[in-house]
Amino acid sequence: MTAxxxxxxxxxxxxxxxxxxxxFSVEEGEIFGIIGPNGAGKTTTVESIAGLRTPxxxxxxxxxxxxxxxxxxxxxRLGVQLQESSFxxxxxxxxxxxxxxxxxxxxxxxxxxxxxxxxTGKRNTRYKALSGGQKQRxxxxxxxxxxxxxxxxxxxxTGLDPQARRDTWTLIERVRDTGxxxxxxxxxxxxxxxxxxxxxxxxxxxxAAVDTPAGLIAQANAVQQVRFRVSQPLDERVxxxxxxxxxxxxxxxxxxxxxxxxxxxxxxxxxxxxxxVAEDLRVDQRTLxxxxxxxxxRGRSAGVSVNLREDG
Ligand SMILES: Nc1ncnc2c1ncn2[C@@H]1O[C@H](COP(=O)(O)OP(=O)(O)OP(=O)(O)O)[C@@H](O)[C@H]1O
Numbered sequence: 402m403t404a405x406x407x408x409x410x411x412x413x414x415x416x417x418x419x420x421x422x423x424x425f426s427v428e429e430g431e432i433f434g435i436i437g438p439n440g441a442g443k444t445t446t447v448e449s450i451a452g453l454r455t456p457x458x459x460x461x462x463x464x465x466x467x468x469x470x471x472x473x474x475x476x477x478r479l480g481v482q483l484q485e486s487s488f489x490x491x492x493x494x495x496x497x498x499x500x501x502x503x504x505x506x507x508x509x510x511x512x513x514x515x516x517x518x519x520x521t522g523k524r525n526t527r528y529k530a531l532s533g534g535q536k537q538r539x540x541x542x543x544x545x546x547x548x549x550x551x552x553x554x555x556x557x558x559t560g561l562d563p564q565a566r567r568d569t570w571t572l573i574e575r576v577r578d579t580g581x582x583x584x585x586x587x588x589x590x591x592x593x594x595x596x597x598x599x600x601x602x603x604x605x606x607x608x609a610a611v612d613t614p615a616g617l618i619a620q621a622n623a624v625q626q627v628r629f630r631v632s633q634p635l636d637e638r639v640x641x642x643x644x645x646x647x648x649x650x651x652x653x654x655x656x657x658x659x660x661x662x663x664x665x666x667x668x669x670x671x672x673x674x675x676x677x678v679a680e681d682l683r684v685d686q687r688t689l690x691x692x693x694x695x696x697x698x699r700g701r702s703a704g705v706s707v708n709l710r711e712d713g
Contacts, residue, residue, distance in 0.1 A: 403426050404431070404463070405433075405463055407423055407461050408424050408461075409459040410449060410456050412454065418606055430577070433583070433599055433600070434592075434596065436587060437697070442605075452475055478549055480551070491528070495524040497528065498511035498546055501547075508546055509547070514545055515542060517572070541572070553583075553586075556586060558592060566589075573585070594688065618687050618692045624661060625659070625684070627657075628685075630655055632678055632680060640656070647660050
């Protein structure tokens with residue numbers, strides 16, 4: 402069943418068009434990522450889904466309900482963790498969870514949630530005394546306390562250290578495993594790639610592509626490189642004449658082959674046919690980050706955080 406359906410969404414602020422004909426749908430049980438440069442219209446889109454902004458035109462359905470007309474019913478079913486949530490400094494973790502759960506007719510067991518989010522040891526700690534990671538985990542817990550069927554998580558791991566980010570990812574997967582559909586807005590390509598079943602790339606208020614992470618990487622057909630040394634002489638044309646190869650260089654005895662598509666298997670096949678053994682073979686693995694840059698023409702300078710994969 403479709404959990405979320407956004408059709409031809411438009412939203413402008415004065416003369417500025419923030420969202421320009423955005424459409425996508427999210428199936429129940431999916432983690433659906435939204436990525437895009439700063440100012441792309443991501444927050445405006447998810448806040449419209451949450452009923453916090455009124456679109457100029459287009460339609461939104463959350464589990465078959467309209468976020469504006471059916472506001473109360475949507476609130477019962479949709480959990481929202483937005484950017485920069487803040488709570489009263491003096492409130493304690495358990496108090497905040499207890500208070501928020503009282504807003505819902507059929508809340509989750511907040512003690513279980515506190516446990517799931519590894520906050521039980523901090524139950525009597527005041528908000529101001531929590532670390533950044535603990536505050537973030539509390540805001541996720543509060544987004545889930547109403548037992549939502551759909552959760553919106555906006556910039557989930559901004560400001561967290563690498564270990565806390567990984568712990569948060571594991572946690573989100575656990576939440577998804579309980580059947581919650583998750584809409585994840587993120588600047589972090591590694592986060593989107595690791596967590597999302599499918600991703601929408603939004604750029605300039607428009608959807609540039611919707612696909613699985615692997616599909617987006619393949620669609621972008623980004624440039625790849627294969628590097629190796631050879632122990633026997635090799636005619637450069639064996640490689641330069643291969644389909645999809647755009648460049649061959651030899652730098653200090655090291656071959657560097659640049660190309661697209663099935664570069665690695667093409668190069669490996671050509672070397673095998675020439676009976677040349679490649680040594681110290683390295684492949685620059687393509688990531689979602691490369692696909693994003695290829696699709697939007699933007700990288701770090703546009704405010705996109707680039708996280709190199711550890712195995713990259
Ligand atoms: N309340 C507002 N009034 C005027 N302009 C706004 C308002 N909110 C957003 N905008 C503008 O609309 C555009 C889209 O903003 P939005 O916050 O949706 O983008 P975003 O993709 O979430 O960006 P970021 O990644 O920086 O959070 C931006 O150019 C922004 O400056």
